[in-house]
Each structure stands twice: as structure tokens, then as C-alpha cells.
Amino acid sequence: MSASVFTNEEDRIRSLKSYCILDSLPEESYDDITFLALENAQVSRALVSFVDENRIWFKSSIGVNLKEIPRDISFCQYTIQQKDIMIVPDTLNDPCFKDSILVKQENIRFYAAMPIVDDQGNSLGTISVLDDKPRYLTSKQIKTLEILSKQVMYLLETRKNKMELEKILNHSITEADKYKSLSELFEEKVKERTDDLLQSNIKIEKLNQDLSESKHKYKNLSESLEIEVKNRTKELEFEKQKLIALLTNAPVAICLFNGPEHIYEFANHDYLETVGNRQLIGKSVREALPEIAGQGFYEMLDKVYSTGEPFIGKEIYSTIDKKNNGQVEDIYWNFIYQPIYNQNNEIIGISDFAFDITDQVIARQMVEKLNKELSVSEAKYRNLSEELELKVRERTQDLLKANKEVEYQRNKLNELFIKAPTLICLLEGPQHIFTFTNPLYEKMFGSNLIGKTIAEALPIFSNQGHFDILDKVYQTGEAFVGKEYPAFFDKAGDGNIVQCYFNFVYQPIFNSENQVEGISAFVFDVTDIILARQQLEKLNANLELSNQELQSFAYVASHDLQEPLRMITSYSQLLSRRYKNKLGEDAVEFIDNILDGGKRMKILIEDILNYSKISKKEMVTSVVDLNAVIESVTFNLQLSIEESNAILNYGNLPKIKVERIHMLQLFQNIIGNAIKYRKKDTQLIIDISVKQLDNSWLFSISDNGIGINPENFHQIFVIFRRLHGRSEYAGTGIGLASCKKIVELYGGSIWVESEEDKGSTFFFTLPL
């Protein structure tokens, strides 16, 4: 008897599918169980089958050709509904199966089936034994069938487990694969990162190395830079000190102005000396040197500052309070105003290099004066005697030649001083090694001097004392100023040793420890000027001698001439008195002419005599009241004053220390001329006035006479020069020449201002 089970069909199907047995391939273990069931039951057919939703599928079978049959015709559809074995001993006797199609078609008489039950109680299939004859099963056979059914279940479970294991395994493999590829990826990434890291490390290491190298280099560099900067700063400071020392002691006046107001920033010794050692620094030029206002210097500085164009002044005249005592002095300058620029190329100041060339200008003026005097002498000689004239001419020629020579020398000297006035060199160490020479120095002493000691380079000076002076300056640190120092030297480079003269300043150069380390030398070659001066002195002496000769000649000549003249005049008068009536008309006229000539000759001789007496030698001065002098003049000229009806105006005239006779001659000549050269139809008015200047009196004597053409101004003061013929106006042409000689004797000057037909004014100065 079989017991039925009532399990849920859905659960049963789900359980069956979970084993995946349906439609699986034949398996030996199932076939073995089928064989055991067949043998156990001693039947002809046996099978292991599973009940699907609509069919019965045979997993293993013996003696059956079918693979599966529909569920509704099967015996199993019943068997699975019970827990125990179902036995149909003879199908033909069983009402339930006797009409079954299977019974008929497959000839099934015997049927026994044990359900295959899972642990949930679901009958999944059966293990069946069939036969074509009716049969029974022993309890042993039933028991065996039960065991075989369990074995099938066991196989199913094993299969399921295996499947699960495989699934797990597959899953594991997939996971492992995943893991593997992930880990590979990771490994790869790690490797990449490691490589990157390594690369980075290498780079960092390299950078570190570079850095430390750079640091090292930088350290070295900065150390050497620091040393270099220190050295350079020291050098620059030293150079600056050198420069300042050079500028300070240069025998040229140097100053630096700052800003548009020209504030003094620096002024060297020479400069300070020319302004009486005034306090300049920090003051504007207008404040510091007020006395040069109106002389154009401020304006020149303003112009240089505003335009940036340098100004070169040549022989510029100025009056400066040189001793800072309120007294101005005449100074002539050559100078350069040079703009100073800052780094942005803006003008910030002006440098001034100035040379005092007053001596040169005065020397030249003296030469000019000498020239004038020479021309005067020439005139004197021409008029006094043929022989003397010849002598004078010869002397004049000599003088002109000498003057030319002097002029030439002066020009040469001028060029030397103006264009490059100083020879400069720097000497280093106790052996005086040349370290610097300027072009002028090289021109004088050769160009290959640098690096040589002065004794090697210029052996010619070895016994002339110069090196001893240099040694002394080096040892004592005291500057040496050489004035017109003689030296024997092959100046022309033609092998001829000649005597030269030098002005020089040897200035010690100190190092930062205040020890002497060299000498700067500023050298002026003054040979030419000294030779010129010597020549000038010689010429002056000659001129003085010839003037004296001339004077004594004039004196003697005029004295000696007076006697024969007197004889001529008195015998002519005698002749006239005694024989006037006996002689013809012509003879009387001739005698009158002789007498007239004699009179003029007398006046001429007196004038020459007076002129020749005007000299310093015989001068005896005393304080003279000029009012009294004018009174004497009026007295002397009484006749002509009355005749001309002249009006003479003069104020209170001063008393001055002079020789009275000179003043009498001076005023009488000028007043006399005013009367002589009056206009016939005009009331003659003569005005005498005087004005006090700084160092002198300025006199003026004006008339309203015929006047003088300005072209002739310079001629009228030359002896014997007359602008009119004797028939027009009597005269000797000596009057104004005498006036000039007198005025210049007292250091004054005389000149005239006039226009033709408009009167004349004579000006002259005399000392206070």
C-alpha cells in the first residue's frame, strides 16, 4: 500500500528544477542504480524518472525505448503523491490501470515504484521496476528499492552540491579573475606610480643635487662678488679721493655748481684763492660773488644750464674782489662752463675750469703800448733829424721784429695754455713709476712712459735735482711747488739739449691708510714765456735808454739851436732896420719871411724843449690847487680870451699831488686849443668839470668850437700831427702830445669825444 503526500506542486517543481536533472546527459551512477533495481526485483524493465510539470522524463532506463512520456498517461503521477512504494502486481487486475494506454501498448503487467523524496518531503520522481508478467516483491526487495531511491536522492543532492560548488567555484574564479585583473591593474598602476615616483625621486635628487651645486656656486659667486664689490668700492673710493685730490690741488681754478641757482658744491684751492678764500659752498653764485653782477657770468651759467650747451670764454674781462677786502681787481679769464648730467640725462649742474690769464693779457697790452710808444718815437725821430730818424727806424725795425717774435711766442704760449694748459702725469711708488700721462705730457716727454720708472724713462733729468724733489715729496708727504724751475732737455727732439723752464706742482697721493703711494705732477712749460719776458725786459731797457737818449738829444738840440736862431733873427732885424729903405721890395719881403720863420722856429724849439722836459726823472711834486692853476692859465691867455670874448666856466677844482708846471701845460694847451679852434660866428663857452672815481679824478674840458672828425681822434695826440694847415691855424702839433705825456706820467689816460661842427670834449684822469 502506498501512502500519498500532499505537498505544494510549485515547491516540488522549484525543488526539482534546483537539481537541473531534467534533460541532462545519461550518467553511469544512475544507470548503475537502475541495473541494481532491475536485478533486485528480477524484472525485465527498470527506470529512474522525474516528474516535470507536464511530462515524465527518464533519467536512466533499462528495457524501455522511450525518453519521456506525458504526465497524464503515466503511473508516476500517482506514485509521487505518496511517501512509500506503490506496487501494482497485475495491471490487468487493477481497475485504475487496466485501461491505461501504457499497459496496452507497452505490455506492462507488473509495476512497482518507490518515490524519490527530497528533505522537504517533495516527491521529485520515482525509481520503477516493470515486467510483462504479474509479480510480487519481497520485503527485502522493497527495502533495497527504498535504499536505491535514497541513493538517487543522494546522487541528486551530490549533483546539486556539485553544481553549487561549481557555481561558487565559477564565481570564485570570476572574482579571482576580477581580483586578478584588478590586482594586475593595481599592480600596473602601482608600478606606474612607482616608476613615476622613482622618476620623481631621481628628478628631486637631481634637483637637490643641482640646488646644492647652485647653492655652492651661488655661495662662491656671492663670496667672490662680495670681495669684488668690496675691492671695487675701495678702488672707486680711492679713485674718487685721487680725483678730488687732483681737482683740489690742480693749478687751475675749478668749481662745481649745483642746480638752476648754481649753488657751489665744490671749489678747489686755486678757485678759492681767486675769490679771497670766501665761504662759497652751499651758496648760490649770485649770493657768493655779488660784485660780478652785470658782467654777464650769471647769464652765461643760466644759459648753459637751460640749453645744455657748454660755454667757452676766451680772455673774458672781469672785476673781482680778489682779496675779499671790498676792492675789486681786474682779471682776465679763459674758462669752460660744462653742463653736468645725471643718469637720466638731465642737467643737474655745471663745472667751471678757469685759467687766470691776466698776466698774459697784461703782457700783450704792454706790447701794444710799446708799439704805440714806438710809433710815437718814430714820429719824433722823423721830425728831429735825419740821422736820428735812421737810428730810430733801425731800432723800430728791431723792435717790430722783436715784437713779432714776442707775439709769435705769446701766441704759441697762448695756444699751449688755452687748448691744453697742463702737462699731467701720475707716478706710483718710491721708484716713481709712470701710471698715467696726458697727451700733452706725452707730447713733451714721449708716449711710451707707462710702467717705467722716471729714471728709466727720462734719464736726462737724473742730475738736475728733479728726482731728489720727487723723493722728498714721496718721503715727507709734502707738496712741492716749482716756479720757473730750469731744466736741460732735448725739447725739440733733435738731439740739442736746451735750457727749459717749468712751473710745476708735485702733489703726494695718499692711500686709504694715509700713506704716500704716489705723486701727481702738474707741469707747465713756461720756457717760452720766460724767454719772451727776458726779451721784453731787454726791449724795455733798450727803449728806456733810447727815450733818454732822445730826450737829451732834444734838449741839447733845442738848446743849441736857440743860439744860431737868435743870431739869424737879430741879424735879420738889423738888416731890416738898417737897409730897409735901400733894399728892393722883394728883399724886404724876404727879410720879413726870415723873421717870421725865425719866430715859428723859436716857438717850435720852445715847444720841443718843453715836451722833452716832461719826464719822471726831473719831476718834483707837491699838493697843487687846480683852481689856482686855472687862474694862471687865464692870466697867460688873457689876450686871446679877451679877443675871442670867451666864457670860461669851472666849479670847485680839487687839490692834487703833482708838479705844478705840468698842470699849467695840460690845462693851458687844452683851453688854448678851445680858443684857437672856436667857431667865428658863435659865442665861445668853455666848461671845465671834474668827477671823483674809485681811484682817480675824471676831468672834462668842453668847447662849442669847430669839432673834430672821429676818424682823426687817435691822430691828434701824436706829436707833430695837425689837422689843419699853418695858414688856417698856427701851431706846432706838440700841444696834445705833451698833454698825453703828462697824463700818462701820472698813470692816467686822455681821450676826446667830438663831432665836426659840434664842439669837442677832452677827458683825462689824474690820481686822487
Ligand code: ADP
Ligand atoms: P696844434 O699846435 O696844431 O694846436 P695840438 O697838438 O694842440 O697841435 O692839436 C693837434 C690838432 O688837434 C690840432 O691841429 C687841431 O686840428 C686839433 N684840435 C686840438 N684841439 C682842438 C679843439 N678844441 N677843437 C678842434 N680841433 C682841435
